Amino acid sequence: SHERYLSNPEERRIYHSSMADYYLGIWAARPKPFQYSEQQRRMFNIESAESEADRKVPAQPLIFTISDATATVSTTPTVRYNLRKLSELPYQLIRSQREDDLYKNVLFNYDFMHAKLSCMPLNLCIFDYESALEFFFDKEVRLVSDALRLSSSVLASDPNNLICQVIGRLFPFYETCHKIASLIDQCESTGLQVMGLVPAFNTLASPGGPLVYSLEAHAFAVYGLEVISSGQSLLTVSNRFIVFDLSSGDIVRIIDPRIEGIMTYLALAPDQRYCVTTTISNQYIICSLLTGDFILRDYQPTGGNTTKTNSKTNTGQPTEPLLGAHTSNTHFVLWTAKMYQVYTNKGISFRY
Template sequence: MKQKYLKRVEDIRIAHRDIANYFLEAFIESKPLIDMNRNVQIRGDNGRRFILQQPLLYSEVAYNYRRLSELWYQLMHSGDIDRLKEYTLCCFEYLLSKIHGLSIEQLLWEFDIICSNILDADILLVQATLKTITNIISSNPMLLAGEIILRLKNIKSRYNEHIESLYVQAHEWCESCNTPVFVPLSSWISTIPPMTITILPCNDCVYKITPTTFNQHVFCATRQNEIAMYHIPS
């Protein structure tokens, strides 16, 4: 099917985007129908859309495992890094559901896959934070909010808005939680996790190096007038 209908890279990206939108409930009848290719609302939409809702939680104890298992994958391959962070990797409810419904090991394994395809400082920070607190939240996932607040409080201003949003979401979850939770009022942790991504194997002397627009690849020029391109995440 892929060889027949999805021959172009753009077609594959759009297919992944549409599947992600299904899990994000973009097509349910209570929401306006949007033409994703033009980003405009379709007027006069009188058709019935018999599409099941896809909440993250069906109840307090029943998770939507299809959404937990597939949403990150579809968003990653759609190429939309902002939505990947907004709805999964920097979304507190998603992270907590993933850890509580599956495991921290499963979540970190998915982070490894994502980081082998995408280079992003926010994603690397969340990954490093989760690795640091693995033993703590493995025994009690309810401690996730306090640990995120503790470790992001002093460094969140150095990152994009997704890290600030994750920090705020953790605070809001603590305020709405029905059981007592640990909420640090101050943080004694201010160290930014190491962000060394890779070491380029350049045998010849490199006199110029330039990253691409989205910082996923880098071009290196050698003294022998040769140009090499490297995919940084992998």
């Protein structure tokens, strides 16, 4: 079908442009011009080839608001986002090579950005900017894309913070980049309907510097991290295991062992199938990175796996606190200031 209908680049661009017109709602509630063919003119005895007609094209708002007839004044109307428009319009405008419409209605349009962030993952919004850059490079598109990536952790939790992030990061470019200036103006006018806190100055890190994005998901300090999956993901530990996607900053997996305190050391197996961590409570955790299963055990200096011994002082501190760990594909070792102990990757004591 692609070879039959879309092999001609110009025809393909026209088809994409027509689809873009549909999602833009250009011909909604208004007549659309068309031309009669020569055969139609002779058949219906029409003099002029030019004509127009209302094609009953539906409007394409970003948000459909449904009001209940029985609702009271204080009842909030039901909001449904136009998912097809939010996903299709950028695609059609990019492939129809309509740069100006793409910038005006999508990439530098506050209402479109806020609606898409409210109903879709942030990486899909960033994907629109990255796709545009594949067809035509624009410095301002790159700046907004990088600003959204820097704000990923904040926008993922609350899209209404878009105003603060855009102005706080892009304000230095207001005088030199007119499309960014237009976006900031929209934030300061339309955006006030959802967020009243508007920065007056450049309060956040601007794009273009060494910081790409921040990974903010841990409630406590991170005491261990490792790059995994051939450089595609980052494993971090605090009181939970959290794996981030390094290409987007999104959270891939959260493993919560429900420990008291935090983990203090992380050791990753060479084949990256499992890892071992130690905690401030003198426990060790064996976690499978393939399945998410984990084994949590108290460290026993005597080498026993089940026998409980008094390994803490009167102050509650362990007499032999774990200082670190090291792993191979089949075994791992834990050590204190006085001794070390070897285990299999299933947690069975092997030698001490």
